[in-house]
Amino acid sequence: MRSRIRRAVAAVVVLTVIGSTTAATGRPDPYDAPGPLPELSAGTLNAHYEAARREIVRARATALRVGDGGRVRALSAFLSPGRRFLSFDARGHGRAVEVIGDLAGADRVAVVVPGADSTLASYDSGKFVGGGSRALYDRALDERARADGAGTRLAVIAWLGYDTPSTLGPGVLGTARAGDGARGLRRLVTDLHRTNAHARFALLCHSYGSVVCAKAAHPLASQPVDEIALFGSPGTTKRDAAALGTPAHVWAGRARGDWMRYVPNVRFLGVGFGADPVSRGFGAEVFDAGSGPHSGYLRPGSRALGNLTLIALGRDREVTRA
Secondary structure (H helix, E strand, O other): HHHHHHHHHHHHHHHHHHHHOOOOOOOOOOOOOOOOOOOOHHHHHHHHHHHHHHHHHHHHHHHHHHHHHHHHHHHHHOOOOOOOOEEEOOOOOOEEEEEEEEOOOEEEEEEEOOOOOOOOOOOOOOHHHHHHHHHHHHHHHHHHHHHHOOOEEEEEEEEEEOOOOOOOOOOHHHOOOHHHHHHHHHHHHHHHHHOOOOOEEEEEEEEEHHHHHHHHHOOOOOOOEEEEEEOOOOOOOOOOHHOOOOOOOOEEEOOOHHHHHHHOOEEEEEOOOOOOOOHHOOOOOOOOOOOOOOOOOOOOOOOHHHHHHHHHHHOHHHHOOO
16 A cells, blocks of 8 residues: 555645646846855954845835735844844745854754745745744753753754755755755864864754755764754665765654655665665664655654754754654
8 A cells, every 4th residue: 555655745746746837937136145254254244244134124125116015024024133143035935044052152953944935035934944943943942941040051053054945846846956055064064163163063854855965964974963863865876875974973764744755765867865864774873754745843842853853952862762
C-alpha cells in the first residue's frame, strides 16, 4: 500500500513539474534594489539595523503606492518597535534577515533556514521562518528562566536569505536555488562569526532548507558550527552524513504527520535529493520530532520545537531520540 502511495505522489510531482511554467510575467518589479551596507561586525551592527529599517520603510511606501496589500501588512509588522533586521530586499518574493535576541552578547546563535514557499508575505506566520524563529527564541527564554537566568544566552537568526522555490514549481526538485542559498548562508555565518567571535552556531534546516544546509556544510567546516539539524527533509543529495564533510553533530527528524515521508528518496538526472536523512543508513542522529504536520516543527508546545531548542542550545544529552 505504501509503495503505491509513494508512486502516486511521485507521479503527481512529476506531472506538476511538467505542467509548470517558468515564464516571466513581463511586468517590471516596482521595488528598488537595497543600498550598499558596510561589512558586518560588532561595530556596524546598528548601522545594519538602521539601514534595513530604512529599506523596509521605503518598500512599504512602494507597496502602498502600487496597492500591494499583502506587502503593506507584512512590512508594517516588520516596523514594529524592537524588531531588527540585518538586511532586507523587497524585490521578487523578497529576502529578510532578522535578529531575535542579543547577537553580540550571545553564547550561541541559531540560524533557521526555511524551505519552499517562504516569502515576505508569509514570513511572520508560525508556519514560516519569522514566526517559527520567534517561537524558538521564546522556548529558549523559557529554558533559561528554568535555570534562574544562568542558562545559555541564545540569539536566533530568521534567515530568508535566498529565493526559495515554490512547492508547485520545477525549482523545488532541483538544486539551483539551494546552491544560491548555500553561498548566502556561508557568507552569513562568516559575517556572524566576525561579529561575535566567541559564539557557537547551530543550523536548523527545514524541508528544502536542508538541501541548502547540506551544500553549505563543507564550506562552513572551518567555522564554529557544531550542530546541524535537518527536519522535514526530502534528502540532501548526499549519500550519508559523513558526505556532508562537516565536523558538526548532524541531526535529523521527521514528524509522524509530515507528508514528506511519502516522497521517494531518489535522485536521477539531477532531479530529487537521494537518501533519507532519518534512515538508519544515513548516519545522522535521529531526534523525536513528534506527530505534527510538515509545517508544524516550530509550533509552540510541540515536541519538535522542544528538541530543536535543545539542539540550538547545544544541550545534546537532553534531546529525546526517536
